[in-house]
Amino acid sequence: MTLIKSKKRVTDHGEVFTPAWMVDAMLDLVKGETERIDSRFLEPACGSGNFLVRILQRKLAAVELKFGKFDFEKRHYALLALMCAYGIELLTDNISECRGNMLEVFADYLNIKEADDLYQAASYVLSQNLIHGDALTMRTTDDQPITFAEWGYLGKGKFQRRDFRLDTLSQMSALSEEGSLFAHLGKHEIFAPTKTYPPMSVSDIASSVLEESP
Numbered sequence: 001m002t003l004i005k006s007k008k009r010v011t012d013h014g015e016v017f018t019p020a021w022m023v024d025a026m027l028d029l030v031k032g033e034t035e036r037i038d039s040r041f042l043e044p045a046c047g048s049g050n051f052l053v054r055i056l057q058r059k060l061a062a063v064e065l066k067f068g069k070f071d072f073e074k075r076h077y078a079l080l081a082l083m084c085a086y087g088i089e090l091l092t093d094n095i096s097e098c099r100g101n102m103l104e105v106f107a108d109y110l111n112i113k114e115a116d117d118l119y120q121a122a123s124y125v126l127s128q129n130l131i132h133g134d135a136l137t138m139r140t141t142d143d144q145p146i147t148f149a150e151w152g153y154l155g156k157g158k159f160q161r162r163d164f165r166l167d168t169l170s171q172m173s174a175l176s177e178e179g180s181l182f183a184h185l186g187k188h189e190i191f192a193p194t195k196t197y198p199p200m201s202v203s204d205i206a207s208s209v210l211e212e213s214p
């Protein structure tokens with residue numbers, strides 16, 4: 001496995017990929033969370049997805065154990081597993097490789113092709129969850145504030161989505177610190193979504209791709 005693409009990229013962006021054995025050793029430190037379908041992971045410098053891909057594989061193994069025999073649940077919980085992985089990456093080639101690598105693992109697991117709504121929904125989720133931007137400034141390459149979609153599964157084929165700005169999310173931990181002026185406030189008072197969507201099916205999510213195209 002090649003851990004660098006060029007010396008220049010190492011110098012300019014600190015781009016050194018983590019070897020698979022080390023990814024697994026690090027994920028084992030939070031093994032229980034990596035095997036929980038709806039635990040959320042954010043990789044703020046995700047590269048081509050060495051951590052996120054492995055996290056997805058572990059979550060899909062959990063889906064298989066729990067729902068492997070039930071096609072409807074298997075498909076929906078696999079999508080939920082994908083929905084719980086988030087990344088930020090500065091470089092264009094890396095973010096597109098990351099989305100591609102995640103989609104390949106997801107599609108292989110479910111044995112689905114592009115024509116399947118679930119494939120299109122997964123592709124849309126990855127376009128929302130894996131952000132091309134700068135984790136330090138918390139802005140996208142289009143200079144918009146980085147916003148993450150919080151997805152939840154409501155059951156019966158319906159998903160819930162609420163969007164939150166990363167800068168608000170990161171301030172929240174500081175505001176909740178003991179002694180802070182705002183420590184007494186409930187989370188709901190300092191933590192409001194920028195947008196809440198109506199419940200969506202897989203095909204609703206799949207058609208979001210078309211709705212957002214120019």
Ligand SMILES: C[S@@+](CC[C@H](N)C(=O)[O-])C[C@H]1O[C@@H](n2cnc3c(N)ncnc32)[C@H](O)[C@@H]1O
Binds near residue numbers: 049050137
């Ligand atoms: C050390 S590599 C790690 C990649 C991956 N996490 C892994 O372990 O294989 C760091 C990655 O962070 C990206 N990066 C550097 N600065 C960044 C920033 N400010 N925001 C987002 N990504 C950044 C680089 O392009 C590179 O892909």
